Amino acid sequence: MQLFTWDRKCLNQSINSLKSCLCVGLDTDEEKIPVSFPRGAHLSFRFNKAMVDATSDVAIAYKINSAFYEVRGPEGWESMAETIAYIKSKNRFIILDAKRGDIGNTGEMYAKTCFEVLNADAATVSPYMGKDSVAPFLAYADRWTVLLALTSNPGGQDFQLKKLESGNYLFEEVILKSKQWADADHLMYVVGATKMEYIQKIRSLVPNHFLLIPGVGAQGGDLELILDLALTGQGDILVNVSRSILYASSGADFLEAARAEAIRLKDIMAQHIVKKMN
Numbered sequence: 001m002q003l004f005t006w007d008r009k010c011l012n013q014s015i016n017s018l019k020s021c022l023c024v025g026l027d028t029d030e031e032k033i034p035v036s037f038p039r040g041a042h043l044s045f046r047f048n049k050a051m052v053d054a055t056s057d058v059a060i061a062y063k064i065n066s067a068f069y070e071v072r073g074p075e076g077w078e079s080m081a082e083t084i085a086y087i088k089s090k091n092r093f094i095i096l097d098a099k100r101g102d103i104g105n106t107g108e109m110y111a112k113t114c115f116e117v118l119n120a121d122a123a124t125v126s127p128y129m130g131k132d133s134v135a136p137f138l139a140y141a142d143r144w145t146v147l148l149a150l151t152s153n154p155g156g157q158d159f160q161l162k163k164l165e166s167g168n169y170l171f172e173e174v175i176l177k178s179k180q181w182a183d184a185d186h187l188m189y190v191v192g193a194t195k196m197e198y199i200q201k202i203r204s205l206v207p208n209h210f211l212l213i214p215g216v217g218a219q220g221g222d223l224e225l226i227l228d229l230a231l232t233g234q235g236d237i238l239v240n241v242s243r244s245i246l247y248a249s250s251g252a253d254f255l256e257a258a259r260a261e262a263i264r265l266k267d268i269m270a271q272h273i274v275k276k277m278n
Contacts, residue, residue: 005142006093006121007185008210008236014060014093015235016277019270021227022262023061023095023212025242026051026083028068036252044069045079049086051246054259058266061093063212063240064120084118093238095146095212096120101133111136115143122146124190124212127174131181138182144210145187149175150202152192152215171198175205184208191230193221193239199229207232214240216265223265227272235277241265 015021028044037047052062069080087094096118100110114123114137122144125137137145150160150171160171168176175189184206191202193215202211211230215221216239223239230237241262249257 006144008208008234009185011060011093011210011238012235015273018058018060018266019273020058020060020266021231021235021237021239021269021273022055022059022266023063023093023238023240024051024055024059024245024262025063025065025097025214025240026068026246027065027242028246030072032247032250034250034252034254036254042075042079042082044072044076045082045086048079048083050255051258052083052087052090052092054255055245055262056087056090056092058259058262059092061095061238062087063095063097063214063242065242066096066098081118084120088119093122094120095122095124095144095238097124099124099126099148100137101126101129103129103132107133107136111140115140122188124148127178131177134178134181138186141186143186145182146212147174147178147187147189149189150191150195150198152194152221156192156195169198172201172205175202179206179209184210188212188238190214193223193226196222196225196229199226203230203232208234208236211237212240213237214242216241216244223268224272227269227276231272231276233277235273239265239269 026048030043033047069076084094096114114120124146127147162170188210191211193213216223245258245261248261
């Protein structure tokens with residue numbers, strides 16, 4: 001059940017209240033779960049529950065990468081749904097990282113799966129097929145569409161950094177076009193932490209939209225630089241960290257290590273939030 005609507009104001013109030021913009025990525029690979037954690041049915045969900053319990057007082061959001069659950073078949077889907085329901089019980093924002101995007105009734109079924117069946121607050125969507133592949137997600141007035149704009153991976157430059165006849169990069173055209181489709185309460189953008197040299201341009205294009213920024217931690221993104229460049233006076237960013245929290249330790253102290261890393265990141269965020277938002 002949807003507890004309340006996460007509009008931009010609500011998300012920013014949470015950032016200001018908690019002094020955190022931390023989004024914990026639940027890219028839960030069962031083969032990497034520490035051996036000290038009890039095996040058995042619904043392993044991913046039980047591990048996720050422990051992680052949420054260890055971090056939900058310092059994180060305002062969680063991002064669930066659907067691939068790590070889909071690969072487990074029916075039990076994986078059930079663990080994904082159980083994880084989302086548990087996070088909702090903690091009043092935390094949930095992004096389903098599914099990178100969907102298709103047209104017609106196929107797109108509608110993808111959106112229905114994300115928002116009705118799994119009940120996520122937001123879903124990542126590829127804009128490559130254009131407006132009609134994004135529209136089924138935007139049709140949900142109380143949910144967020146998280147559009148891929150400029151990603152962290154090296155191959156992102158193959159297309160996203162191609163210059164067009166207009167003089168803009170392709171990712172700029174994606175932002176300019178798509179921001180006409182929905183307001184800042186329904187549309188946010190993925191901007192990789194390893195692409196911060198473009199963030200000032202992106203902020204000039206969408207000064208009031210939320211940015212979801214992955215790539216801190218294992219991918220080497222600089223958290224302090226991200227906060228300096230992307231944080232607005234209201235907030236408007238979620239910084240996603242996955243592996244460096246989930247697998248902070250492979251020993252019996254894995255939960256303590258995960259919590260310590262989440263707190264370390266949150267403390268850095270708090271300093272910048274207080275400075276920028278007050």
